Structure formats: C-alpha cells, structure tokens
Amino acid sequence: MAVELKDLHAEMQSVWGEMKTILADQDKEIKNQGEATGETKQVVERLNARIDQVEARMQRAAAQTTGDNADKKSERKAFIEALRYGLVGLKHADPEAAKLVKIAKPGDLEGKALSLGDDTAGGFLATPEFVQDIIKAIVLISPLRSFANVRTTSNRSVLYPVRKGVYAAKWVSETGTRSETTGLKYGLEEIPNHEMYSEVLVSNQDIEDSAFDMDAQLQMEASEEFAKAEGTAFINGTGIGQPEGILTNTSVLANYVAGTDASKVVFAGLANLYYGLKSGYAANSTWLMNRGTIGAIRQIVDGQQRPLWEPGFPGFSGMEPPTIFGRPYAEMPDMPNVGSNAYPIAFGDIKRGYLVVDRVTMVVQRLVEKYAEQGQIAYLVRKRVGGQVVLADAIKVMKIATS
Numbered sequence: 001m002a003v004e005l006k007d008l009h010a011e012m013q014s015v016w017g018e019m020k021t022i023l024a025d026q027d028k029e030i031k032n033q034g035e036a037t038g039e040t041k042q043v044v045e046r047l048n049a050r051i052d053q054v055e056a057r058m059q060r061a062a063a064q065t066t067g068d069n070a071d072k073k074s075e076r077k078a079f080i081e082a083l084r085y086g087l088v089g090l091k092h093a094d095p096e097a098a099k100l101v102k103i104a105k106p107g108d109l110e111g112k113a114l115s116l117g118d119d120t121a122g123g124f125l126a127t128p129e130f131v132q133d134i135i136k137a138i139v140l141i142s143p144l145r146s147f148a149n150v151r152t153t154s155n156r157s158v159l160y161p162v163r164k165g166v167y168a169a170k171w172v173s174e175t176g177t178r179s180e181t182t183g184l185k186y187g188l189e190e191i192p193n194h195e196m197y198s199e200v201l202v203s204n205q206d207i208e209d210s211a212f213d214m215d216a217q218l219q220m221e222a223s224e225e226f227a228k229a230e231g232t233a234f235i236n237g238t239g240i241g242q243p244e245g246i247l248t249n250t251s252v253l254a255n256y257v258a259g260t261d262a263s264k265v266v267f268a269g270l271a272n273l274y275y276g277l278k279s280g281y282a283a284n285s286t287w288l289m290n291r292g293t294i295g296a297i298r299q300i301v302d303g304q305q306r307p308l309w310e311p312g313f314p315g316f317s318g319m320e321p322p323t324i325f326g327r328p329y330a331e332m333p334d335m336p337n338v339g340s341n342a343y344p345i346a347f348g349d350i351k352r353g354y355l356v357v358d359r360v361t362m363v364v365q366r367l368v369e370k371y372a373e374q375g376q377i378a379y380l381v382r383k384r385v386g387g388q389v390v391l392a393d394a395i396k397v398m399k400i401a402t403s
Contacts, residue, residue: 142232142234142333142334145356148350150355150358151356152357160188160189161189162390164186189355191355192386193359193385194242196230196242197380200379201371202376202377215366223362226362226381226383233245234356235247236248237387243386243388244387244388246346246397247343252396256396256399258399259398260272263400264296265296265300266300269398271325278393282349284351287330287346288332288346289329290335292338293337339400340400340401348394350394354395357386359385360383360384365382
C-alpha cells in the first residue's frame with residue numbers, strides 16, 4: 001500500500017508539472033493575443049480531470065491504509081493479551097478482542113522451517129557428537145596364570161627336575177642288618193614354548209584418518225585375545241602345538257573324585273573332593289569352576305530348604321561367600337558345565353601343580369612392504385608361551401558320576 005501511495009504522489013507531481021508548463025504557455029498566449037485559444041482550454045480541462053482522478057485514488061488509498069493499520073493494531077493488541085492471559089481468559093475479559101485471535105490449523109502452516117529430518121533443510125548443520133571410546137562386550141578369560149607358577153626363559157623349553165618315586169624308611173634294631181632302601185627316582189619334565197599369533201590388515205588411509213591411535217588399539221585387542229587363548233589352553237589345551245590343560249592331563253583325570261551323583265553337584269561330592277586332596281596341598285588350594293557351577297553349588301540346600309553355602313552372610317545381601325570348606329574359589333569360564341561324566345570342578349594347589357613358561361612376551365611387527373601395493377599395512381602380533389601340569393598329585397578334579 002505504501003508503494004501505491006508513492007506512485008500516486010509521483011504521478012500527481014508529474015501532472016502538476018505538466019499543468020504548470022501549460023499555464024505558463026497560456027499566460028504568454030493571452031498576453032500576445034489577449035485570450036486563450038480553444039486548444040489550450042481543452043488541455044486544461046483534461047489536466048483538471050486527471051488531477052481529480054489522482055486525488056480520488058489518493059484519498060481511497062489513504063482511507064484503506066488507515067483502516068488496515070487500525071485493524072493490525074487491534075489484532076496485535078489482542079494477540080499480546082492472549083499471550084498474557086490465555087485465550088480463555090481473553091474471551092471472558094474482551095470477547096471482541098478474542099475474535100481477532102486466529103488459531104492456526106496444521107494445514108495452514110507452510111513447511112518452510114529448518115528441521116533435522118531433512119539434511120538439506122538443516123540436518124547437515126546439526127552434527128552428532130563423536131565419542132572417542134569403543135563399546136566392547138566382556139571377553140571371558142580364565143585367569144589360571146594368576147594361580148600358577150610362572151617362569152621366564154630365554155630358551156626354547158624348560159627342563160624341570162621332578163621326583164618320580166620315594167623310598168620307605170625302615171625300622172631296625174641296634175645290631176640289625178641294614179639293607180638298601182630303594183624307590184627314590186627322579187626325572188625331567190620338559191615344558192616347551194608354543195607360539196600364537198594374529199595378523200590384522202589395516203589400510204594406510206584408515207591409519208592416517210582414524211580418530212583412534214590404531215597401533216595402540218590393535219595392541220590392546222591382541223593382548224585381550226591372547227589372554228583368552230592362553231587361558232583356554234591352560235584348562236583344555238591338547239599339549240600339541242599349544243600348552244597342556246589341566247583337564248587333558250591323563251594323570252589328573254585318572255585320579256578323579258566321584259561327585260556321588262550322575263547329573264548334579266551335591267554336598268557329598270564337594271566333601272569327597274576336598275578331603276580327597278592331601279592336606280599339604282589343601283592348605284594352599286583353590287577351587288576352579290565356571291560361574292554356572294558356582295550358581296549350582298549356591299543352590300544346594302538342607303532338608304529345610306536352607307542354603308548350605310552361606311557362612312555368616314544373609315541370603316540376599318549381594319555378598320558372595322568367599323570360600324568353600326574354608327578355601328577360596330576362582331571363576332574359570334573355560335571349565336565345563338555340570339553334566340553327566342563331565343569334570344566341572346578342579347581343586348588343588350595350582351602353584352605347585354601347574355607351570356607357565358614365558359619365552360617371548362607380546363611383540364608387534366608392522367609389515368609395511370608386504371601389502372604396499374594394496375595400500376595396506378599388516379600388524380603381525382606374536383607371543384611364545386608354554387604351560388603344563390608338573391605335579392598331578394597336587395590337583396584333583398570332580399567327575400559327575402556315582403563312582
């Protein structure tokens with residue numbers, strides 16, 4: 001509306017300028033001839049008519065502008081009052097003003113707002129936060145190394161002297177004949193070192209552009225996987241190209257203790273296992289089993305359904321009893337579950353019975369040239385370690401069987 005008024009004003013100024021020119025010419029003509037010609041009169045009449053038209057349009061525009069401004073002021077005031085008192089309060093206070101407040105419907109809104117749902121309409125500008133940490137699931141590791149005897153060597157294997165037999169002392173009179181006491185024997189237990197490795201290919205660009213220190217990240221991953229692999233071998237290893245496990249040693253398995261039940265762990269079986277180990281080993285012994293077996297033992301109850309394994313702790317206090325028959329236990333995820341003819345529990349002096357030999361700790365090699373044409377680098381991680389039962393007499397296992 002302001003633009004239209006401006007145009008009308010400019011048009012009127014133009015008409016007035018034109019009229020002034022004609023009137024000036026008319027004055028000259030009157031002076032020269034004494035009166036205006038008919039042609040001049042016609043021009044003046046047309047200009048007067050044009051001026052009347054322009055004035056009429058200007059008056060209508062001004063009236064409309066005044067009305068619009070008044071309406072807008074009224075609507076603005078009503079909107080502010082609605083924000084201040086609420087639409088319901090405004091309807092009671094000033095019903096006429098409330099009528100001026102318009103409630104927009106969903107269809108009346110135009111989709112011009114920026115939003116995250118459309119990348120090109122603002123989504124690209126709302127960047128997510130990148131956390132420099134990696135969510136990882138727990139890797140279950142059997143920590144047998146923590147209980148075993150650990151040695152470090154610079155040779156391919158370790159020879160450990162072992163006493164294989166003993167002689168018996170004999171009683172004799174003052175003048176009785178002494179004869180040789182036989183049976184004392186020695187041998188050598190050889191614990192070879194075995195090698196395990198991992199090889200991971202990473203592109204050069206991934207190393208260059210990654211938000212993580214890939215060298216450190218891969219070493220951490222390898223360290224975790226190596227610990228898992230050796231823990232599994234210390235329990236179930238075959239001894240061929242890998243450490244010998246407690247549950248694969250023939251001497252340990254041959255001297256098992258029956259659990260007195262064909263399908264589950266019972267109190268009598270635990271007692272037989274505990275007292276089946278020689279007292280000299282029992283003084284420094286540890287129970288080895290997986291979490292499921294520990295849970296099964298916790299469920300052993302007496303005739304009144306009271307848990308037997310609850311020495312001094314409330315049943316739901318969240319505190320695990322620290323010992324079984326006074327000796328600590330350790331979770332070994334690689335121990336088998338309770339089942340017929342399985343060996344789910346080991347008990348003994350692990351430090352005397354099992355030896356771990358470290359030859360080469362974890363070494364990381366970056367093979368830069370091997371995959372250079374593919375734009376990759378190989379991370380070769382290796383470790384040499386051995387493990388073996390050296391004193392089977394110090395370790396007992398329970399077999400889920402009646403005899």
